Structure formats: structure tokens, C-alpha cells
Amino acid sequence: MTHERVLEYPTDRHERLHGPLGYADYKSFKPWLRDEFRFRCVYCLWREVWCADGDGSFGIDHVRSRASHPEQGSDYDNLVYACGRCNSIKQDIPLPVDPCEEGWGKHLQTIPDGTVRGITALGRKTIEICRLNRPALVQARRRMRQLLQELDAGGTAESKSLLREYLSFPTNLPVLSQLHPPLEMRVQKGLPRATTNGESAVSCRRPTDHHPPGKNAPQLCLGFMICPLGPVSTAQAFP
Numbered sequence: 001m002t003h004e005r006v007l008e009y010p011t012d013r014h015e016r017l018h019g020p021l022g023y024a025d026y027k028s029f030k031p032w033l034r035d036e037f038r039f040r041c042v043y044c045l046w047r048e049v050w051c052a053d054g055d056g057s058f059g060i061d062h063v064r065s066r067a068s069h070p071e072q073g074s075d076y077d078n079l080v081y082a083c084g085r086c087n088s089i090k091q092d093i094p095l096p097v098d099p100c101e102e103g104w105g106k107h108l109q110t111i112p113d114g115t116v117r118g119i120t121a122l123g124r125k126t127i128e129i130c131r132l133n134r135p136a137l138v139q140a141r142r143r144m145r146q147l148l149q150e151l152d153a154g155g156t157a158e159s160k161s162l163l164r165e166y167l168s169f170p171t172n173l174p175v176l177s178q179l180h181p182p183l184e185m186r187v188q189k190g191l192p193r194a195t196t197n198g199e200s201a202v203s204c205r206r207p208t209d210h211h212p213p214g215k216n217a218p219q220l221c222l223g224f225m226i227c228p229l230g231p232v233s234t235a236q237a238f239p
Ligand SMILES: [Zn+2]
Pocket: 041, 042, 043, 044, 045, 046, 082, 083, 084, 085, 086, 087
């Protein structure tokens, strides 16, 4: 079943795929963060494609707040992608588990009725801070799970097509290869070195480069990727 893992938290920590540097305004990182976090809220796992306003409903959260760590206000490694609601609820409260240091799946479990259960004390604290069991979200999770399940079981061409829409990347994928961060990007292990001359200003493993928008765009996004062109590096990073 293709839908079953959609609302599960990853058990592995989020390993950064990108490393743009030099933007003074942290909002400039948004296209990178959309791709980095698979176009979904790192906290509640809600996706852009499930929102009428798409990426307009999402923003950037500072893991360590600007109030407590002003020097990290525009540090890419301190930024995550979050829906507006989670972002406003969390505010500047430090999280007990940074999703980039430890997978939330070790602490949180989504159960079929739409509730998130804390399986550790840190998980329970995380639920409290982000209010991951706010009633509207629990109801939305339960409905989404049921909808995906029924579409998956539907067996018709229409249900398959609709299921693909719900699990696809958004249509307005950022074209990161056309973005040129002010400073040379961090060189990542095993990846080509980036430059700022525009020829290879891309150092990162990215679905949007591997799959430019169009007919070869990935068909499904499950937190891992099913790709008509074959496996991609993010499949290991996002099981
Ligand atoms: Zn959220």
C-alpha cells in the first residue's frame, strides 16, 4: 500500500541535502527548504499539495530561535520548513528533539485515528510544544488517511490518478539550479563542488535537479521517492 507511511515520522534524522550560504535574509532560503524537507511541514508532516494555498501556507522556522541565537538567524542548518500553524504554535520554544539530530519516528507514532502518540518522554514533550494533537489536525489526519486508503483500494483509473495527485510533489517546484546563493555552497561528501559562476552552482542531491518539472517529474512523494527514472539519492535519506 503506497499510502501507509505518508503520516509516519522518519526514524532517521534528517540529513541535510543542501547547503546554500550567504543570504542575509533567512526568507531567501525558502526554495531550498521546500525541497530540503520534501514540501511538507517537518513538525506535523502536512504537505503543500494538501493545502489550497500550497507553499503560501508554509514558512521557515528557526530551530534555535533568533531571540536566543541571533547569530544563527540566517544559518541554513538552523532553518526548517514548517506550516504556518505549527510555526506560530511553537514560537521560540526549544524542542527537546531536533529533527536534524534525531528522527522523530523514534519518539512519535501516528495511529490510525489520527492521533500522534508519544512513545518516549521527549516525544510527549514535543507533542505538547507543537500541539501535534490539536483537534483540527487529528481530524484532518484521520480523514486524509481514510481518503488515501480508499483511493488506494479503489482500483479504478480515476482513484489511482487522484491518489497520485495527493502523493505528488507540487507543480511549482523550485528550480534550484537557477538560484545562485551569494557565497560558495558547502561542499558535501561525495558531491561535486559548487561554484558561483553559474556553471555548476549546484552541489546538492536534489529531486528537482534530477527530475526537472515536466513529463519526467516524480509521480509520487511518500517522504521517499518513487521515480520513473530510477532510484535517487533521497530515497536513502528519506525512508
Ligand atoms: Zn505543521
